[in-house]
Amino acid sequence: MPRASANPGRSSTTTMRFDRLAYVLICLCIVLYTLYAGSSFFIPIAFGLFFSLMLKPICYRFEVLINSRIFSVVLTLFTAGVVVLGVLLFFFNQIQAILTEADDIYSGLQETFYEWAEYGGGRFGISGEEVEAYIDEAITSVSDQPLGILSTGLSTSGVLLANFSLVMIYTFFFLLYRGAMKNFVLGQLRNSDQTEGLETLNEIQQVAKSYLGGMGLVMLILGVLNSLGLFFIGIDYYLVWGFLAAILAVVPYIGTVIGGLLPFVFAIATTESIWQPLAVVLLYATVQFVEGNFITPKVLGSSVKLNALAAIMSVILGSIFWGLPGVIIAIPFLAIVRIILTHIEPLRPVALLLSDDLYEQSDRFLDEYNEPKYRLSNIFSGKSSLSLFRKRRSPHHPTKRVSKSNSQVVSDSEPD
Template sequence: MLKPIVSFFEAKVRNRYVSILAAYLVAVVPLLGVLFFFFNQSRILFGELPSVRDRLNNVATRSMGWFDQQFELDPETSFNWISENILSILDIPLGLLQESFQSGTTILANTVLIILITYFMLLYRTAFKNFFLSQVNPKYRETTEQLFSQLQKLTKRYMIGQGLIVVILGVLIGSGLWLIGVPYPFFWGFLAGFLEIIPYVGTTIGGLLPLTYMLMVSDSLWQPLAVLVWYIIVQQLEGNLISPNVMGSSIKVNPLFIIMGLFLGGFIWGVSGMILALPILAISKEIFRSFDVLVPFSYLMEDGLSRKSNVFLDEFDSSQYRFFHVFFEEKKDGNQESKP
């Protein structure tokens, strides 16, 4: 994703080392600043969460007291149930936050390592490209270079589109939260926008955080409910109007593959893998389109798969699109060559 920025500076200064450093100053340093802002602001906002535990205890106790009166339950049993179950749930996010703050050194070390690896990948990118081209039959090199160009355009479109979505969601959600009366509305809005980079998981967390915060600090119930309703409305707008028009259809992947990608990415690389899951899936889909035997897989990954169920029997019902046909043909050819 940094390659277009490096290429822009390379065309100006004609020096790859300086261009990479300039790209870091333009893109990476501001990004790290934004991440630090969100981390620091989150620490301030959630630093008082343990003191709110007593308030939630009182709210839960009053609610269970009402149920006791209505259904003639034992008050002592209800209180013990609250203490052992409901309030213990609060220890989970508090523990995660505490562990996140304590692992700051690890995060810093990984960030430095990623920056160094990215630097050398940008520095040696021409050598990597030529290496891959040398492994391809000369008659296919032009097609391979076109594939590289398509992948570069895809990642560039993803980066720009994702940035626009973050800004749109930040302004849209922040404005709604400001009207509702939520403290730090645009912090919550842009936090939700950044978390949207992780499909489904980030979107859910982006809505639950301000909802939970308002449940803790609001004196009325209408504000948390309004926050929930507003997030549902915005997510419908984002899924059906904003993302399709900003990102384009080439990046859209059906939910089944996104969920599997999130699971595998999270299992292999943690949060970083979940962030990279969608662009990797989109790139894989584009690569599959370049090989006849893999074209059906690319359509299998597309969004709106239920409306395209017949495409496999209508357009891809021939030997050149059959994956196992490659192995069977190779075996068949090998047998034929072995005959005298």
């Protein structure tokens, strides 16, 4: 009899776990489908929110000087717009100059490929007519490939570009109402969790701020290295090709390949020696190696703190859901998710699974996190709570609650 009574209990526990798991999976599928189907609606909101997080420090500086939030937000967006417009005008003028030489570039590309292919065809006994037919087909595919990649990327990001004004409107209102929105988020937490929630929001703000400055510094370093290398190789418009590749580096892995392919094709079309195109390939491969192993880890590693596997998977998922805009925003979004997970005690092992020091701290899974409260199965059985946990503090310094009287001041204060 006791044995028979034990089985129903175990069965009910198992059923409850599968019920909770099914509920979570159904909700997750609904959220993911909504984000996918409503991409035209959510992409401008996501970029507006992220831009507001990045521009908040600049807006805060203006607020200190002007003492008016509305004018500070307007000045912030105006300053950012001037910088972006200046960069776009520079590239537009330079690319327009390159397009005026399009016929010469195409004929130079065709001539170079004829020489290479005829030399190779003679080695393998291929006739001149066959070589010419093959060259015409190869020239068309090679010349169209970079433009095809760019046009695909532009069409994929068309939602973002077409709604750029909407993104700016969202950014304006997110900056204007940031205090009220932060207070709303804190108000949804229990009083005991509000201080921890405030720390979480401040860390998210710091990540966005560091990502903006870090990416700007990485682009500047890459642009200088690429431009100097192309200058010494003897490639025309070296500033355009160098900084274009640096800007495209915001798209992880893919952007660098496209940024190096364009000057490579240009070098084939405009130079007479074979060493210059090969030098371009060697240059971009070297810069990519230095950037991936030294520059980005040193500049962005302290803010993003994501391992390579998590970054690659986030980029792929971002491209599946939102195309090129998803690829751009995937890594900072995952960095924000990792911060939130570190403040939810049962999910701290998942945060460690995403972190950049996963290899060095792999023993923590069977040491610090080898307890029932850290097992994901306990979440679905109802034994673990997903509320924010408070860090251990000295008994002489009790945790401060975010009360009604000081919530606005705390929310609007600039984090250190």
